[in-house]
Amino acid sequence: MTVRDPVCGMEIEPQNAFAHREHMGQTFYFCSQSCVDQFDADPHHYVMTSATTGFNPERTLTRIELPVADLPFYKPVTTLESGLRALEGVHQVTTNAGAGVLQVEYDSAKVNIPQMAEVVRASGFQLGGTNIKIGIENLRCASCVKFIEDELKSKEGVFSATVNIATQEASVDYLPQKTTLSQLKTAIETWGYKPRPALTGAPVDKQEEAHAHEYGRLMRMFWFSAIVSIPVLLFAYPQYVPGIRDLSMETIRWAWILSAAATLPVLFYSGYDFFTGAWAAFKHRSANMNTLIALGTGAAWLYSTFAIAFPSVFPEGTSEPFYDVVAVVIALVVLGQALELRAKGQSSSAIKKLLGLQAKTARVIRDGKEMDLPVEEVLVGDVIQVRPGEKVPVDGVIVEGSSAVDESMLTGESLPVSKKQGDEVIGSTINKTGAFKFRTTKVGKDTALAQIVKMVQDAQNSKAPIARLADTVSGYFVPIVMILAVWTFVIWFVIGPQPQLVYALVTSVTVLIIACPCALGLATPMSLMVGIGKGAENGILIRSGEALQTARAIQTVVLDKTGTITKGKPEVTDTVIADGGEWTMEDLLRLTASVEKVSEHPLAQAIVEGAQARKLELSNVQDFEAIPGHGVSAKVEGRNILIGNIKLMNREKIALGSLEEKSKTLADDGKTPMFVGIDGKAAGIIAVADTVKEDSAEAIKALQSMGIEVVMITGDNRRTAEAIARKVGITRVLAEVLPEDKANNVHLLQAENKKVAMVGDGINDAPALAQADVGLAIGTGTDVAIEASDITLIKGSLKGVVTAIEVSRATMTNIYQNLFGAFIYNVLGLPVAMGVLFPFFGLLLSPLIAGAAMAFSSVTVVGNANRLRGFKPKFSVR
Numbered sequence: 001m002t003v004r005d006p007v008c009g010m011e012i013e014p015q016n017a018f019a020h021r022e023h024m025g026q027t028f029y030f031c032s033q034s035c036v037d038q039f040d041a042d043p044h045h046y047v048m049t050s051a052t053t054g055f056n057p058e059r060t061l062t063r064i065e066l067p068v069a070d071l072p073f074y075k076p077v078t079t080l081e082s083g084l085r086a087l088e089g090v091h092q093v094t095t096n097a098g099a100g101v102l103q104v105e106y107d108s109a110k111v112n113i114p115q116m117a118e119v120v121r122a123s124g125f126q127l128g129g130t131n132i133k134i135g136i137e138n139l140r141c142a143s144c145v146k147f148i149e150d151e152l153k154s155k156e157g158v159f160s161a162t163v164n165i166a167t168q169e170a171s172v173d174y175l176p177q178k179t180t181l182s183q184l185k186t187a188i189e190t191w192g193y194k195p196r197p198a199l200t201g202a203p204v205d206k207q208e209e210a211h212a213h214e215y216g217r218l219m220r221m222f223w224f225s226a227i228v229s230i231p232v233l234l235f236a237y238p239q240y241v242p243g244i245r246d247l248s249m250e251t252i253r254w255a256w257i258l259s260a261a262a263t264l265p266v267l268f269y270s271g272y273d274f275f276t277g278a279w280a281a282f283k284h285r286s287a288n289m290n291t292l293i294a295l296g297t298g299a300a301w302l303y304s305t306f307a308i309a310f311p312s313v314f315p316e317g318t319s320e321p322f323y324d325v326v327a328v329v330i331a332l333v334v335l336g337q338a339l340e341l342r343a344k345g346q347s348s349s350a351i352k353k354l355l356g357l358q359a360k361t362a363r364v365i366r367d368g369k370e371m372d373l374p375v376e377e378v379l380v381g382d383v384i385q386v387r388p389g390e391k392v393p394v395d396g397v398i399v400e401g402s403s404a405v406d407e408s409m410l411t412g413e414s415l416p417v418s419k420k421q422g423d424e425v426i427g428s429t430i431n432k433t434g435a436f437k438f439r440t441t442k443v444g445k446d447t448a449l450a451q452i453v454k455m456v457q458d459a460q461n462s463k464a465p466i467a468r469l470a471d472t473v474s475g476y477f478v479p480i481v482m483i484l485a486v487w488t489f490v491i492w493f494v495i496g497p498q499p500q501l502v503y504a505l506v507t508s509v510t511v512l513i514i515a516c517p518c519a520l521g522l523a524t525p526m527s528l529m530v531g532i533g534k535g536a537e538n539g540i541l542i543r544s545g546e547a548l549q550t551a552r553a554i555q556t557v558v559l560d561k562t563g564t565i566t567k568g569k570p571e572v573t574d575t576v577i578a579d580g581g582e583w584t585m586e587d588l589l590r591l592t593a594s595v596e597k598v599s600e601h602p603l604a605q606a607i608v609e610g611a612q613a614r615k616l617e618l619s620n621v622q623d624f625e626a627i628p629g630h631g632v633s634a635k636v637e638g639r640n641i642l643i644g645n646i647k648l649m650n651r652e653k654i655a656l657g658s659l660e661e662k663s664k665t666l667a668d669d670g671k672t673p674m675f676v677g678i679d680g681k682a683a684g685i686i687a688v689a690d691t692v693k694e695d696s697a698e699a700i701k702a703l704q705s706m707g708i709e710v711v712m713i714t715g716d717n718r719r720t721a722e723a724i725a726r727k728v729g730i731t732r733v734l735a736e737v738l739p740e741d742k743a744n745n746v747h748l749l750q751a752e753n754k755k756v757a758m759v760g761d762g763i764n765d766a767p768a769l770a771q772a773d774v775g776l777a778i779g780t781g782t783d784v785a786i787e788a789s790d791i792t793l794i795k796g797s798l799k800g801v802v803t804a805i806e807v808s809r810a811t812m813t814n815i816y817q818n819l820f821g822a823f824i825y826n827v828l829g830l831p832v833a834m835g836v837l838f839p840f841f842g843l844l845l846s847p848l849i850a851g852a853a854m855a856f857s858s859v860t861v862v863g864n865a866n867r868l869r870g871f872k873p874k875f876s877v878r
Helices: 033-041 078-085 113-122 142-153 181-189 204-236 249-270 272-283 289-309 323-347 349-356 448-461 465-495 500-514 517-537 545-551 561-565 585-596 604-613 646-651 659-668 696-705 718-728 739-750 763-771 783-788 799-834 847-870
Strands: 019-023 026-030 062-067 090-096 101-106 130-136 158-164 169-174 195-197 361-366 369-374 383-386 395-401 403-406 417-419 436-442 540-542 556-560 566-577 621-627 631-636 639-644 672-678 681-692 709-713 732-734 756-760 774-778 791-793
Touching: 019 033, 026 033, 062 113, 078 090, 078 101, 078 113, 101 113, 113 158, 130 181, 142 158, 142 169, 142 181, 142 272, 142 289, 142 465, 142 517, 169 181, 181 195, 204 249, 204 323, 249 272, 249 289, 249 323, 272 289, 289 323, 289 465, 289 500, 323 847, 448 517, 448 540, 448 545, 465 500, 465 517, 465 545, 465 799, 500 799, 500 847, 517 540, 517 545, 517 799, 517 847, 540 545, 540 799, 545 774, 545 799, 556 561, 556 739, 556 763, 561 566, 561 681, 561 709, 561 718, 561 756, 566 585, 566 604, 566 659, 585 604, 585 621, 585 631, 585 639, 585 672, 585 681, 604 681, 639 646, 646 672, 659 672, 659 681, 659 718, 681 718, 696 709, 696 718, 696 799, 709 718, 709 739, 718 732, 739 756, 739 763, 756 763, 763 774, 774 799, 791 799, 799 847
Parallel strands: 556 709, 556 756, 709 732, 756 774, 774 791
Antiparallel strands: 019 026, 062 101, 090 101, 130 169, 130 195, 158 169, 361 369, 361 383, 383 436, 395 436, 403 417, 540 791, 566 681, 621 631, 631 639, 639 672, 672 681
């Protein structure tokens, strides 16, 4: 067992401790004399709690270590520390970059951990700790979302908690040493909901099975209440039903008594979720959607039962029951929930498509024998045989054979990619022509596809800022509706026409039933789920709802040059022969590449690859010499070859003639010209450049047509940068920018009151990606860049930037439509339910119609979100 040094936090074995001290009934162990001295100087400062009671009367401050995932890396911590110190109640902040933790001393009565976590995230850092997803059975109440989130956040050690009504799951970031999973589940249970294992990440068939089970349960509830509703409805309005209207009043009264008995099971079976949810809210002195339905139907049942039990108490004509309201309203609301659940299943189709891409089995070679194994049993290091037409089961590297592989599921590129020994293959891609063997490097949850699915699911479980506003409104909505219902009852009872009691009851029940906070609560998460899924289908991985919302407002896109606009790899672009030269272009390139194959210069490899691509045979080299700052010299096929800059040619007194002017033209185009001299004469120029990607100019033009300013940022010299910018149509260039200054340049653009997106691929782009309002990382880039970004473009094409902004705009438009529809429904529906039309047109809304409207308002929101499934990007990647 290890103990923690109270001063520096190091874990040490008690028997190996440098020293120990007894204080206030506790034993403390230390790793060094320095820690002992600091403790002896002020022991109370390091005592966190009493060993027996957990309470230290001499200390009101709490200390916590917050793990910060990217603390040791590329970001300055001054902003983070000052942000935490600015919080009221925070007394001391100490950064331990080596351990990746922040030690914070704070007054828990004034500040809590979620507030500190918010500051950490706002400073551009990611908290460590553990993330867990907990399923919440039958969560359909928008008002409950905020209640459950606040309950979870109140637990010690919880950084953040997000409840998603669309996926019916809570995502919690917490410190396991401070709180337990059972405590988190208890927090959910206190609001009347039953925790269950999260379905996120479960196999498709498991998810569909759970959906089908819940849908079946709701439909059974609906059919039960619907069947009971038919006779109850017939006897509720006997004067309109042939046969029943001829019955005596005594018979009808007995039918009403039977209706009272028949609707009780409807209340407690079909309406079970409403009453349990309402009771849980009541215990917390709160109200939610369940409260509205339970109050409305419960009041109708109690009034009806009292009216038939004691008819003489009521004025004449007011003792008729409303059991039809109880049965029909519950039936309609439950039907609406069932249809909503069905539509939600369609909304997650993108995840189902991704999960459906996974191979089920793999042909593994073990001990020289081929065997078909479930993909779950494949181990890292296994060798797998893949034949034409089969899926690659997991990620790995080819060890034998070659083929063309269809990687469209990952990159969206429809053309197969050639693969040979040493090349990487990705799980779930499709082998087209040849057969090959590969050694597995990543299996299970580590494969590229599994990581993509996880990222999409995490994003779908996140919240856009606009969703938090909707949740807050939903939290206040129910109490307001209950107040309106009371007002309605009082007004109708005091100044309404006869029978006043009946009118007062009917209108107040209608107000309770028609109000629908669910439509408001569902408006954002449903659209986010579909929108983020559509992004994934098009090779755009969006990390969060916040990134999606912010991308819609982007005004300036900053593009890193190397690897983003260009391929990031130099290529031979021009071969120029000297006037009157005796050499052909092929000879010039072949001799030059022969020399460069033994050179270590970065551009040498480009020349060698250029010759190999043209299938030129290279010769052996003798007397190779690198001349620093000038170039190289060597002998090839008995000839003296010089390759280098103009300084080398002048030193060797080689006349260049027109080649010097041609080299300037090439340099103006952003290319690097290299002079070639053979046997003391100028033979020609070979130009090398980092070439522009084929679709960069088209993508940049599309961004500009969307009203977005495009800026290029690069560390290259201005002449090269502007040459590339001219080719792709960029007018604003930030050249000769040092890697550490890229983030500052993004900040200066933001100072112009612009929403800025940064697109990059390298480690040196990571600070700028983090600084930007939205960071987009090219998926072919480094892991650090991808980690620092908000959106990842799986394919290395700038067209993905256009698609990402299009997805964002389409999704946010859909969200605004949903919110507007839900808001208008409630704004118009509530006054009509209160009876504002009655004085003018004699119209009064029936509780039955209110129940139907309430049920189908949520279905409409989900249906509108599903329209996003038809989204088509400007540049189709399929």
